[in-house]
Amino acid sequence: MARSSQDLFCTQCNLVVVAREIAVGHGDLRSDAINPLDEIDAEYRSEVYTVLICPRCASPFLVRESIWGIPAEFETVTDTTVLYPQLSRVVPADAPESVSRAWDQASKSFNAALYEPAAIMCRRCLEGVCVAFGATGRNLAAKLDSLASAGVIDTRLNEWAHSVRVVGNEAAHDVSVAIEKEDARDALDFTEALLLYVFTLRRKFERFQERRRPQSD
Ligand SMILES: [Zn+2]
Structure with a gap:
């Protein structure tokens, strides 16, 4: 060759x-x-x-x-x-199908330099997290806060989730705002961290506990 x-x-x-x-x-x-x-x-x-x-x-x-x-x-x-370099990010394990699909779209959009769709799909991932954990509230902001109150996510993750929500809102509703590459990348990073925490690591920890639990009989 x-x-x-x-x-x-x-x-x-x-x-x-x-x-x-x-x-x-x-x-x-x-x-x-x-x-x-x-x-x-x-x-x-x-x-x-x-x-x-x-x-x-x-x-x-x-x-x-x-x-x-x-x-x-x-x-x-x-x-x-x-x-x-790795072109598409790995879909976090143990996430529901709807979230995995939104995440895949977010990642692919970013790679194609489509930053508004990437931010919108990150926001959709948050909506999927809210559905998966039975969040309550009349809008996404309230739902995220309800997850924080219920202890599903901690304060810092809630802040990150809100930043993704804001970028996603700008991308979806504000035609005068162009989402910068850096903002879209940050939205992806924060979304990825959130998905890893609420799905992948949570499930991994459950399996760890099951494995370590002493046999009771
Ligand atoms: Zn280059």
């Missing part, structure tokens, strides 16, 4: 750039042959790792290519994965 650049999406520049290769390395060679070098017609599989640099902002990339071939016959790339 003689090459010196690859077209990649730079998350810092928010566009596809011609990234320059600065290092290439091979993973282990896997083959049915006892000695792949002797049995030239035996299939082999391997991974090629490439480090590249964005020509605009100098951010790094790490790309993994899975290769499959037969020596002296062919070699083909069966899969290409950008390992870094």
Whole structure:
């Protein structure tokens, strides 16, 4: 694979750039042959790792290519994965389907530089949290406060949730406001922390307690 650049999406520049290769390395060679070098017609599989640099902002990339071939016959790339930077954020485990979907949309919107939709979908995640924990109140602000009063979230998480709510409101209702990239990113970070806390870590702790509970009989 003689090459010196690859077209990649730079998350810092928010566009596809011609990234320059600065290092290439091979993973282990896997083959049915006892000695792949002797049995030239035996299939082999391997991974090629490439480090590249964005020509605009100098951010790094790490790309993994899975290769499959037969020596002296062919070699083909069966899969290409950008390992870094991570394009979409992982959906927090144990979140309800509606929240997972909103979160996925928020993450994808941000990656596509659609900051208003990203902020709106973060706000929708908050609404999903309120539904999941039976929040009460006539609007989202009151519902979040009811979750704080009930001890579902603590004071700091409640502050973060309110900041996401405000950014989401601006994105949804105020046409004169353009949501900045930084604000959208912060909204995603706070939403992610909230989802991890109320769904993933809560459930993880329950399982931990179940595992550690002494057998009673
Ligand atoms: Zn860049």
